[in-house]
Amino acid sequence: MLVHKYLPNYSVEDYNRWEGDWELIQGIPYSLLPSPVRKHQELSREILCQISNSINGQKNDFRSCYVVYTLDWIVNNNTVVRPDISVNCDNTGDFITKAPALIVEILAPSTEVKDKYLKFELYEEQGVKNYIIADPNLKTYQVYELINGHYQEKKDLSSFEIHDKCSIQINLDEALAELD
Numbered sequence: 001m002l003v004h005k006y007l008p009n010y011s012v013e014d015y016n017r018w019e020g021d022w023e024l025i026q027g028i029p030y031s032l033l034p035s036p037v038r039k040h041q042e043l044s045r046e047i048l049c050q051i052s053n054s055i056n057g058q059k060n061d062f063r064s065c066y067v068v069y070t071l072d073w074i075v076n077n078n079t080v081v082r083p084d085i086s087v088n089c090d091n092t093g094d095f096i097t098k099a100p101a102l103i104v105e106i107l108a109p110s111t112e113v114k115d116k117y118l119k120f121e122l123y124e125e126q127g128v129k130n131y132i133i134a135d136p137n138l139k140t141y142q143v144y145e146l147i148n149g150h151y152q153e154k155k156d157l158s159s160f161e162i163h164d165k166c167s168i169q170i171n172l173d174e175a176l177a178e179l180d
Contacts, residue, residue, distance in 0.1 A: 011077050025118060027078040033110060036084075039136040039179050040106045044069060046175040047104055047134070048085055054168045055087070065089040065162060071096055075126060081119065087162060099123075101162045102130040107137075120144075124151050130160045132172070139176040 009027035021032035036044070051067045067087050073096035074080050086100035103123055105115040115133055123131050124146065131151060134141040144151035160168045 009078065012074060012080055015080050021082075022080075023082055024078065024080045025122060030114065032082065033108065036106070036108065040084075040108060042179055043134060043136045043175060044084055044104075044106050046178050047132075047170060047172070050170050050175065051085070051087060051102075051168055054170070058166055065101065065166070068096075073097075073100065075122070079122070081122065083119075087160075087168065089162065099127045099129075101128075102132070102160055102168065103128050104132040104134060107133060107135040109137075120151065124149075129162075130154075132170075134172065134176070136176070136179055139179065141172050141176065143172070 007028060010024055010029055011027070012024070015022060015024045015029075018029070023030045023032060048067060048069055055065060055067060065087055067085065069085055070082050071086065071088075072080055072082050073086065083100065083103040084106045085102075085104035086096060087102040088096055088098070088100045090098060105111075105119060107115055112135075120131065120133075124144075127146065129146050131144045131146075132141060133144075141157075143154040143157050145154045157172060158169060160170065162168055
């Protein structure tokens with residue numbers, strides 16, 4: 001078993017100098033794939049559009065929230081992740097700096113373990129209220145809600161509370177059915 005103290009440990013400052021696409025989780029770099037495959041992009045587009053339409057249909061006080069595709073979240077000095085989709089409130093600037101209200105990760109064979117375990121624990125620890133893991137190949141998904149500091153699988157899979165008075169509607173079954 002490797003001792004963590006022997007592993008390299010990088011910071012956001014190092015991350016900002018790297019070429020290519022990376023994530024940095026607890027000081028350990030993870031290379032990102034060149035670009036997602038077609039099914040991944042189609043599912044991402046469908047979910048992104050549903051979320052965007054839901055946000056645009058809300059009252060004006062909800063307009064401070066926005067949905068983005070693959071925007072870096074600078075969690076702390078040694079962690080930067082790039083969620084596939086996130087809904088962000090009270091974040092200003094070019095990067096996400098506070099825990100998003102909702103994150104969607106679209107699985108790929110090369111990212112499955114990272115998304116299901118490493119990012120799951122990171123998002124839970126950082127207080128991301130809702131986490132969706134979708135698999136475009138199996139056409140399945142898991143939805144988690146943060147309750148008392150721990151993720152619990154959600155029963156109601158269509159509505160996601162963002163604020164006390166605002167929620168987003170997503171039909172994941174419909175989004176997955178659109179894939180060929």
